[in-house]
Amino acid sequence: MRTSYVWIPLLIAAIAVPLGFYYVDWSKSGEGAGLYSRDWSPEAIFAYWNPDEFYKSVESVVGEFSGEQCVECHQAVTPGVVNDWRKSGHSKPANNQAVVYCSDCHGNNHEDLHLPTPDVCGTCHNVQHDQFTDEKRYGFPSHSLALERAMDAKHFADKPKAEVTACVQCHSVASKCDSCHTRHVFSAAEARRPEACITCHSGPPHPDDETYFHSKHGQLYLAEGENWDWSKPLSKGNYPAPTCAYCHMDNGKHQVADKAIWKFGLKQVNPLTSGNQIRRKQWVELCGDCHEKDWSAEQLRQLDAERKLSWSKLYEAEAVLKDLRSEKLMQPSAKQRPPYPGDSPDAFLQYQRIGFFEGQASAFYNVSPIERDYFEMWYFDNLKSYKGAAHGDASFVDEGQAAMDASLETIKRNAERLRSAGEGKLDKDTEGNIWLEGEYTEYNRDHN
Amino acid sequence: MKNYGAIQSVFFCIASLAFGGFSIAADLSVSGVFNNEQCIHCHEKTEGDLIESWRKSSHAKSEKLVDCVACHGTEHESAATKARQDQVCVDCHGGAKDPVVHSYSSSKHGALMRIGAGQEDWNKSLSMANYRVPGCAYCHMHAGEHDVTTSVRRDIMQESEAVQDEIRAVCQDCHSPRYITRLLENGEAMLEIARKKVREADSLIQQAENEFSEQQLLPAKQQRLKMQQHLINVSLGAGHQSPDYQWWHGQPALDGDLLRIKGFISELPMND
Numbered sequence: 001m002r003t004s005y006v007w008i009p010l011l012i013a014a015i016a017v018p019l020g021f022y023y024v025d026w027s028k029s030g031e032g033a034g035l036y037s038r039d040w041s042p043e044a045i046f047a048y049w050n051p052d053e054f055y056k057s058v059e060s061v062v063g064e065f066s067g068e069q070c071v072e073c074h075q076a077v078t079p080g081v082v083n084d085w086r087k088s089g090h091s092k093p094a095n096n097q098a099v100v101y102c103s104d105c106h107g108n109n110h111e112d113l114h115l116p117t118p119d120v121c122g123t124c125h126n127v128q129h130d131q132f133t134d135e136k137r138y139g140f141p142s143h144s145l146a147l148e149r150a151m152d153a154k155h156f157a158d159k160p161k162a163e164v165t166a167c168v169q170c171h172s173v174a175s176k177c178d179s180c181h182t183r184h185v186f187s188a189a190e191a192r193r194p195e196a197c198i199t200c201h202s203g204p205p206h207p208d209d210e211t212y213f214h215s216k217h218g219q220l221y222l223a224e225g226e227n228w229d230w231s232k233p234l235s236k237g238n239y240p241a242p243t244c245a246y247c248h249m250d251n252g253k254h255q256v257a258d259k260a261i262w263k264f265g266l267k268q269v270n271p272l273t274s275g276n277q278i279r280r281k282q283w284v285e286l287c288g289d290c291h292e293k294d295w296s297a298e299q300l301r302q303l304d305a306e307r308k309l310s311w312s313k314l315y316e317a318e319a320v321l322k323d324l325r326s327e328k329l330m331q332p333s334a335k336q337r338p339p340y341p342g343d344s345p346d347a348f349l350q351y352q353r354i355g356f357f358e359g360q361a362s363a364f365y366n367v368s369p370i371e372r373d374y375f376e377m378w379y380f381d382n383l384k385s386y387k388g389a390a391h392g393d394a395s396f397v398d399e400g401q402a403a404m405d406a407s408l409e410t411i412k413r414n415a416e417r418l419r420s421a422g423e424g425k426l427d428k429d430t431e432g433n434i435w436l437e438g439e440y441t442e443y444n445r446d447h448n
Numbered sequence: 449m450k451n452y453g454a455i456q457s458v459f460f461c462i463a464s465l466a467f468g469g470f471s472i473a474a475d476l477s478v479s480g481v482f483n484n485e486q487c488i489h490c491h492e493k494t495e496g497d498l499i500e501s502w503r504k505s506s507h508a509k510s511e512k513l514v515d516c517v518a519c520h521g522t523e524h525e526s527a528a529t530k531a532r533q534d535q536v537c538v539d540c541h542g543g544a545k546d547p548v549v550h551s552y553s554s555s556k557h558g559a560l561m562r563i564g565a566g567q568e569d570w571n572k573s574l575s576m577a578n579y580r581v582p583g584c585a586y587c588h589m590h591a592g593e594h595d596v597t598t599s600v601r602r603d604i605m606q607e608s609e610a611v612q613d614e615i616r617a618v619c620q621d622c623h624s625p626r627y628i629t630r631l632l633e634n635g636e637a638m639l640e641i642a643r644k645k646v647r648e649a650d651s652l653i654q655q656a657e658n659e660f661s662e663q664q665l666l667p668a669k670q671q672r673l674k675m676q677q678h679l680i681n682v683s684l685g686a687g688h689q690s691p692d693y694q695w696w697h698g699q700p701a702l703d704g705d706l707l708r709i710k711g712f713i714s715e716l717p718m719n720d
Contacts, residue, residue, distance in 0.1 A: 045634040048627060058626055080577030080622025087580075162637035166685070166694035182556060185580075195559040202554050203692040209554070226566060331714065365703035369711035372704050434710050438648035440641070 034148055036157035036342065040448045043161045049172035050147060051115035061110040067101020074102070084184035100124075121177045131254035132177075141264045142257035147174035155362035158341030160447040170200035188252075189230035194221060197244045204380040206264070207387050207396065208244065215392035217241045236289040250286055259283060262303070265386035266378075267356040268311045271304050299392075306389040306397060310382050313404045317374050320415045321354045329418045330368050337435040338366040338445060366435070366444075370414050377407035478524050487516040501594040514540065529570035534561065537584040547677070551684035551693040557581045558688070577621040590618045602683055605636035635686030638694060642682040645702040646675050649709045656713045668712040675705045 030038030033053045047055040065073075075082045085091050090100035105116040114120075122129025135144040150156055150171035156164050173179040179200070180191040190196055194212060201208035212218040220241035232238040234246045248256050261276050261283075262269055270276070280300055287296035324330050334340070334350035341362050343350065352371060353359040356378075364375045381403035388396025435441075492499050507514035519536045520527035530536060541548050552558040560581040572578035575591040587600040600615050607615075612632070619628040649672055656665055678701040685693030 043634060043637070045630045048630065058624075078577075078620060078622055078624060080580075083577050084580065084622075160641055162634055163641045163699055165634050165638060166691050166699060169689075169691040169694075182560060190560070190563065193563050195563045198554055199556050199559055200691065203696040205696065331711075364700050365707065367707060369708050372707055376704070434652060434714060438652065438706075440644040440648045440706065443641070443644055 032151070032157070034151035034157075036152065036154070039157050039342075040161060043165060045165055046161070046168065048115065049165070049168040050151075050175055052117050052175055055115045057109075057111055057113040059111045063110055064108045065103065065110060066108070067099070067103045070102035070106075081184050088185045088187070090184075090186065115176070117175055118177055125177075128252075128254050135255040135257050138255060138257040138260065140257075141260070142255075143173045145174065146171040153362060154341035154359065155365070158362070158444070158448050159365075160444060173200065192230050192234060192243060192245050193225070194218070194243045194245075201244070205383050207384060208391065211387040211391035211393040211396050212244065214395065217243075217392060242290075247286060259286075261300075262307055262386065262390075265307070265310075265383050266361070268307070271300075271307070303389050306385060309401070310385055310404065313401075313408055314378055314382060317377055317408050317411050318355050320411055321352075321371065321374055324370070324415050324418060325352050325354065327419070329415075329421075330370065331418060332368055332433075332435045336433060337368075338441060340366075366441070370411060370418070373407055373411050373414070377404055377411070381407055480524055481522045482517075482524060483522065484515040484517050487520070491516075498592065498594050501598075504597070505595040506597050507594075532570050532574060532583070532585050533565065534583045534585075537588075547681055547684055547693065547697065551681070551688040551690040551697075552584065554692055555688045555690040558690075575621070587618055602687060605632055631689070638686055638699075639683055642679050642699060642702055645699075645706050646679055649675060649706050652709060652713055656716070660713075660716050664716055665713075668709045671705050671709050671712065675702055678702045678705060 024035070026038075027035055028037050030036075031041040032039065033042070033050060042050075042054050046053075071082055071085070085102070093099060105120050106113045118129055118132060122132075132144055135142045139145070140149050147168065150167050153167075156167060170179075178186065180196050181187060182190065182196075194209070198209040202210070213222060218241075221243060224240065225243075228239060233252055234243075234249060235251050239246055245252075248259070259279050259282050261271050261279050271280070280297070283300060284293050284296045287299070321330075330352055334352050339345045339347065339350060340353055340359065352367070353363045354371070354374070360375065360378060363371060364379070367375070381400050383400075384403065385397050385400025388394065388398075388400055488499055502508050502516075507518075518540075519531040521530050523530075538544060538549050543549065544553065553562065558581075561583055564580050565583075568579050573591060574586045574589060579586055588596050590599050593599045600618055604612060604615050616625065616628050616632070619631075653665060653668055653672060656668065678698055681693045681701070682698035685691065685695070685698050
């Protein structure tokens with residue numbers, strides 16, 4: 001009798017697992033891409049940021065062309081492309097290898113051209129391509145998962161697509177090698193220099209550019225970098241100071257995320273897990289190209305301390321917000337405003353998302369001012385301090401910490417104000433509710 | 449502008465033949481130090497169109513006159529090469545940290561210029577993809593167009609088809625026609641979304657003005673002022689192709705402004 005019960009969970013699993021796979025396949029089969037592909041359709045420009053999914057060839061020119069013919073025509077049509085190619089290794093390969101023409105990567109048939117994805121580059125550059133795709137196993141954040149994770153973000157699915165084109169320009173790093181090795185020179189030397197990274201690694205949530213350039217490493221680079229020999233590999237003794245790639249892609253390794261300990265600083269991590277102990281050893285060894293081991297290990301410990309301090313402040317702010325939430329004092333409440341991206345407006349359970357695990361990353365619009373204050377504290381101030389500490393720029397640590405103190409103060413003050421106003425006192429009728437109406441708010445509701 | 453382009457092309461061909469390749473915009477036979485009046489005196493005869501274009505430009509009409517020597521310096525030998533490089537523009541347009549400059553210098557064009565400027569031959573004309581990436585003048589004073597207000601400029605999608613085509617032609621030195629069209633369309637759509645956010649805020653404040661005093665609306669209005677720069681950032685981000693200005697300095701910043709304005713207004717009765 002009892003043994004027969006075993007069949008119940010087995011039967012449920014036998015139905016549920018294939019159903020699960022089927023559901024994920026179904027949800028990815030819409031007009032858009034990713035988990036919410038059925039909720040949105042792409043803008044035409046997405047063809048260039050996600051060519052695998054959306055690129056369709058121009059059909060204005062008919063015929064099949066040889067590489068030489070491409071070059072001849074495009075010298076007149078788009079001379080910059082041909083000039084670039086002439087400077088590249090593709091046009092003058094070493095060791096008697098064949099010239100790599102336009103058609104080798106884009107195809108011969110002008111009505112059926114394609115934009116080269118990493119797989120196309122990988123047919124020749126297989127070592128780098130294998131490393132690049134292997135990066136996925138180190139999880140996100142990483143270059144190779146950047147595009148799919150961006151398109152799976154709830155705010156990406158929710159917002160008008162012409163607006164979130166801004167996101168895919170950087171997140172397209174997963175779909176095209178020319179994010180770092182710009183077309184049509186495709187230079188390794190170029191990608192070794194910090195400027196190759198700054199178009200994406202800049203701005204409030206990841207001021208990698210500013211913190212690096214302010215650091216001693218960056219100052220040395222700015223003073224002398226022009227004269228360094230960038231044809232050399234990123235290994236010991238070749239460069240007087242490290243660049244982004246020297247540390248994060250040592251020896252040209254394309255798994256950028258492999259040594260990531262604190263990730264992007266968006267959630268608290270235990271930096272001393274057995275996996276992270278290995279990464280710490282790798283860092284100390286790498287820093288050992290120039291620095292003593294004890295000194296390097298101490299830098300990592302200081303970063304641990306910075307993270308711990310920052311998270312103590314962030315958790316304090318989160319607690320204030322969660323208290324307000326449970327006292328139903330947030331204005332507007334989750335029901336008085338457009339739903340959290342992806343939620344149905346009529347859903348029974350609507351609540352404010354506070355903190356990383358509840359989906360804070362998508363809670364920067366259609367939220368109350370106090371939640372936005374926390375978002376900025378978490379995403380801007382916190383990361384300013386983190387990047388300052390990681391890249392050796394003490395001024396950014398001080399500024400980030402001071403900004404977090406100020407944000408925490410504001411959040412506490414505003415929480416008190418809401419509390420003294422008392423529950424329900426700020427409630428407005430949903431009719432004529434300014435949070436649900438307005439030109440952009442309505443456009444956002446209707447366009448994704 | 450078109451006439452000038454044709455004349456310049458003829459000049460370019462003759463110069464190329466005579467000097468064996470490079471465009472010689474500056475006559476190398478002249479050397480020495482000159483002031484603005486002297487520049488105009490000579491170049492009005494040799495390149496009257498150029499001086500005429502400059503006279504129509506915002507540079508010539510600005511309160512702080514941007515004359516020949518402001519960009520070209522006083523040395524004739526380095527006059528052209530100096531003015532083609534970004535630094536002369538940056539010095540006046542707010543410096544390295546100004547959004548106008550920073551949105552470019554953090555773009556791919558700008559980043560590549562930062563590492564490649566030293567390898568460029570600045571004697572070459574600002575046309576025909578003579579440079580790996582465009583600097584300020586390559587787009588905004590393309591082929592030596594001295595009326596900066598008629599070259600590549602903001603709000604181009606509001607211009608006539610003919611003007612748009614001229615601008616597309618600049619990008620097409622390097623990029624395919626369809627790609628350019630898509631970028632321009634997307635830039636305009638992105639900017640229109642940003643304008644929607646600003647208009648939503650304006651309409652809220654306008655309605656609130658019927659009920660509340662100027663003093664009560666002050667915080668909302670101060671927040672509205674911030675939207676102006678954030679809107680410009682979206683425009684700069686789209687124009688200079690800086691994702692960071694489109695996004696973090698642009699759209700989500702406007703989202704924050706809008707919800708804070710709503711916050712200020714919705715809490716007003718509490719202060720009564």
